[in-house]
Amino acid sequence: MNWADALTVAGRELRRRTGRAVLTVLAIALAAALLSALLTIAGTARTRVLSQLSHGGALAGITVEPNSPNPSQETLDNPIPGPPRAITARAVSEMSRLPGVLHVYTVTAEQTTVVPPAKAPPGSTLCPPAVGGTGAGSVAGSGGGSASGQPGCSAQPFGTTLVSADLTNVSELPITLLAGRLPATNSTVEVDATLEYLQHLGLSRSRASEVVGSRVTLVDVAAGSGLLFSQRLNVEIVGVVDEEAGSGSLVVWPALIGREELFAGAAAAVAGAGAGPGSAAGFSGIDAPGQSPATPSYTAAVVIAKQLGDVAGVRAGIAAIGYSSTAPVGLIVSVGRYLHVVELVLSGIGFVALAIAALGIANALLAAIRERRREIGVMKAIGARDRDVLRVFLVEALFLGLVGGVIGTILGIAMAAAIAANANAYLHSEGLAGVALSVPWLLPIGGIAGSAVVALLAGIFPALRAARLPARAAVDI
Amino acid sequence: MSPPCDCATCSGTGVVYRPPIAVIQIAGLSHRYRARSTGDVPVLRDVSLLIHEGDHVTLLGPSGSGKTTLLSIVGGLERPQRGAVAVAGHDLTKLTGNEMAEFRRREVGFVFQHFGLLEALTSLENVELPLMLAGVGIRPRRARAQELLGLVGLGHRMSHRPAQLSGGERQRVAIARALANRPGLLLADEPTGNLDEDSAELVGHLLESLRRELGCTLLVVTHHHALAARAERRYVIKDGRLDPAGQSHSEGTTVAGPAKETAHVAGTERAWPAGEAL
Numbered sequence: 001m002n003w004a005d006a007l008t009v010a011g012r013e014l015r016r017r018t019g020r021a022v023l024t025v026l027a028i029a030l031a032a033a034l035l036s037a038l039l040t041i042a043g044t045a046r047t048r049v050l051s052q053l054s055h056g057g058a059l060a061g062i063t064v065e066p067n068s069p070n071p072s073q074e075t076l077d078n079p080i081p082g083p084p085r086a087i088t089a090r091a092v093s094e095m096s097r098l099p100g101v102l103h104v105y106t107v108t109a110e111q112t113t114v115v116p117p118a119k120a121p122p123g124s125t126l127c128p129p130a131v132g133g134t135g136a137g138s139v140a141g142s143g144g145g146s147a148s149g150q151p152g153c154s155a156q157p158f159g160t161t162l163v164s165a166d167l168t169n170v171s172e173l174p175i176t177l178l179a180g181r182l183p184a185t186n187s188t189v190e191v192d193a194t195l196e197y198l199q200h201l202g203l204s205r206s207r208a209s210e211v212v213g214s215r216v217t218l219v220d221v222a223a224g225s226g227l228l229f230s231q232r233l234n235v236e237i238v239g240v241v242d243e244e245a246g247s248g249s250l251v252v253w254p255a256l257i258g259r260e261e262l263f264a265g266a267a268a269a270v271a272g273a274g275a276g277p278g279s280a281a282g283f284s285g286i287d288a289p290g291q292s293p294a295t296p297s298y299t300a301a302v303v304i305a306k307q308l309g310d311v312a313g314v315r316a317g318i319a320a321i322g323y324s325s326t327a328p329v330g331l332i333v334s335v336g337r338y339l340h341v342v343e344l345v346l347s348g349i350g351f352v353a354l355a356i357a358a359l360g361i362a363n364a365l366l367a368a369i370r371e372r373r374r375e376i377g378v379m380k381a382i383g384a385r386d387r388d389v390l391r392v393f394l395v396e397a398l399f400l401g402l403v404g405g406v407i408g409t410i411l412g413i414a415m416a417a418a419i420a421a422n423a424n425a426y427l428h429s430e431g432l433a434g435v436a437l438s439v440p441w442l443l444p445i446g447g448i449a450g451s452a453v454v455a456l457l458a459g460i461f462p463a464l465r466a467a468r469l470p471a472r473a474a475v476d477i
Numbered sequence: 478m479s480p481p482c483d484c485a486t487c488s489g490t491g492v493v494y495r496p497p498i499a500v501i502q503i504a505g506l507s508h509r510y511r512a513r514s515t516g517d518v519p520v521l522r523d524v525s526l527l528i529h530e531g532d533h534v535t536l537l538g539p540s541g542s543g544k545t546t547l548l549s550i551v552g553g554l555e556r557p558q559r560g561a562v563a564v565a566g567h568d569l570t571k572l573t574g575n576e577m578a579e580f581r582r583r584e585v586g587f588v589f590q591h592f593g594l595l596e597a598l599t600s601l602e603n604v605e606l607p608l609m610l611a612g613v614g615i616r617p618r619r620a621r622a623q624e625l626l627g628l629v630g631l632g633h634r635m636s637h638r639p640a641q642l643s644g645g646e647r648q649r650v651a652i653a654r655a656l657a658n659r660p661g662l663l664l665a666d667e668p669t670g671n672l673d674e675d676s677a678e679l680v681g682h683l684l685e686s687l688r689r690e691l692g693c694t695l696l697v698v699t700h701h702h703a704l705a706a707r708a709e710r711r712y713v714i715k716d717g718r719l720d721p722a723g724q725s726h727s728e729g730t731t732v733a734g735p736a737k738e739t740a741h742v743a744g745t746e747r748a749w750p751a752g753e754a755l
Contacts, residue, residue: 009609015597375593381589382582383578383583388610472549475549475666
């Protein structure tokens with residue numbers, strides 16, 4: 001009997017005992033679902049936790065500080081830096097050539113004054129514009145006076161910093177979107193607010209979405225500082241981010257600051273390493289020996305190592321170039337170990353469930369063999385060999401495992417998605433970044449194949465038992 | 478190996494003498510069942526039997542006398558413990574497990590009292606099963622199964638499952654299945670035991686007519702006197718022995734026995750006392 005014929009006979013037998021087959025499939029499906037869900041949740045949680053540690057950036061990301069290195073501190077994740085030192089385009093270029101470096105991104109900062117919204121967006125509790133003022137708005141519930149004329153509103157224009165970075169590969173930067181979206185590529189009229197901006201308005205992060213859609217006015221505080229706009233620029237806040245790339249209230253594309261032309265040469269110097277163009281001027285108070293005023297410099301740089309193991313070497317290289325750096329790699333490795341233990345425990349629970357399901361399969365097959373003892377004898381009496389009977393029962397077990405595995409894996413991922421949706425609803429209500437469901441490509445394949453293998457293993461003993469039944473069973477009473 | 482049932486036809490104008498070909502040769506067969514609680518139970522004691530190609534033989538005897546055990550040994554369901562057993566030229570004492578399966582598949586067709594149909598399969602699939610086990614492709618085996626079901630008058634019941642058939646119909650499906658691989662020997666264990674009189678008569682008639690038409694050897698274990706009366710020879714087993722007090726008819730001729738015959742089994746010359754031809 002070939003495998004196809006064995007499948008036909010096994011399929012008929014399963015259909016004959018539909019109830020038992022369905023229950024057995026359900027048992028293995030539930031086990032596979034539990035295992036898939038646990039592994040998906042564990043993987044997602046791991047991604048979320050590590051993302052939190054890396055502030056939403058690459059795990060192997062290194063933040064280069066505009067400071068000289070402190071030799072006694074540089075092996076720490078967050079060293080106390082040495083004296084200030086401008087990050088120049090030349091330095092960025094050198095960093096990009098360090099062994100183990102994948103990309104280098106630059107960050108610039110520009111001083112500005114922000115005039116909060118003159119008009120509250122729909123559904124927002126932001127204050128209406130102050131009457132006769134400079135267009136400043138205020139925030140309800142923040143206490144204080146009433147600049148806008150509305151009780152409880154007191155927001156005033158405030159001086160702050162624009163953080164400018166190439167947002168093309170934002171997933172590699174320590175920037176996490178909390179609400180809304182990122183500014184359109186190279187936009188000069190869209191910005192993202194930061195948590196610092198929310199603080200200025202007296203808003204908690206759970207109310208981040210309230211500022212999305214509002215318009216603010218940027219005022220050039222120092223003529224000739226290099227800002228694209230001469231005096232004032234109205235921009236729309238299209239999102240809110242939690243970022244560690246720089247210290248400021250708004251995150252913008254470099255185009256808004258408008259220094260690409262000025263820094264074309266610097267951009268070209270680091271383009272090979274993926275470094276984005278940026279702004280150098282306005283880097284006040286930084287000691288930049290050897291740099292002419294026209295030479296571009298950056299407030300920070302983010303260096304992405306190829307893998308976590310390269311981070312220490314790259315940091316040493318950065319220190320050798322003359323800069324202090326921070327990287328949470330020690331913390332990530334340490335937390336990663338704990339997460340691995342959690343994953344093992346969750347996997348263990350899932351495998352126990354799968355083992356119980358395997359016992360269910362074995363039990364169902366043994367029961368079938370008890371019931372079909374005479375039929376097996378008849379099959380042998382009409383010429384079936386041991387291996388023919390073995391095949392029929394193994395195919396039955398395999399079929400149960402495969403169907404259970406497919407259903408269970410789909411169910412498990414759906415369960416994980418539902419749990420992630422609930423978690424996201426909670427996280428968003430708290431103003432935190434949500435979790436992105438992380439389903440490794442191996443999981444569906446592994447879930448289905450694993451269930452099939454477990455079923456096959458569970459079926460071996462009953463199948464051997466059936467195969468060894470004597471042909472005499474055909475005439476036993 | 479005996480010729481297939483449906484190809485042993487003679488042609489010619491004159492009467493041709495053909496010496497009888499021994500299909501079942503049993504000498505000194507003893508068999509016992511091992512039971513832990515009661516110790517060994519002897520079932521067959523020094524049984525010797527010779528059945529020729531095309532014979533229709535019935536085994537009679539009370540319950541527990543060893544009829545079914547003898548049938549099981551002849552059909553290769555059970556391995557003989559003592560004595561010599563040759564069926565269709567195969568020494569059953571020497572076949573390996575797979576060779577025994579091959580022997581059952583090619584040489585023997587079984588008909589059981591309980592029909593032995595696989596409940597999950599249709600009539601057609603049940604008849605196809607021996608062909609499936611023999612590795613026959615789907616088209617030829619389907620055609621053969623359809624032909625056989627037509628032969629037993631069940632061409633209109635092919636897609637029915639056993640539970641949808643009457644007892645007589647089930648047994649006819651079982652007979653069709655037994656003939657699927659064109660065996661030279663048909664073994665029937667109480668084939669009418671679960672049937673009413675009419676169905677039993679029909680099945681008995683079918684077995685006999687198929688035997689005549691296809692030329693195969695038929696060995697039937699039965700309690701059913703009408704079925705036994707159809708046989709050319711009848712043997713009675715009592716307490717594991719072929720009873721010399723029984724009677725046998727062969728085409729209306731009474732055969733006196735026992736007689737001595739000699740046969741070759743797997744290259745060894747042995748003395749084969751003819752069965753208790755009574």
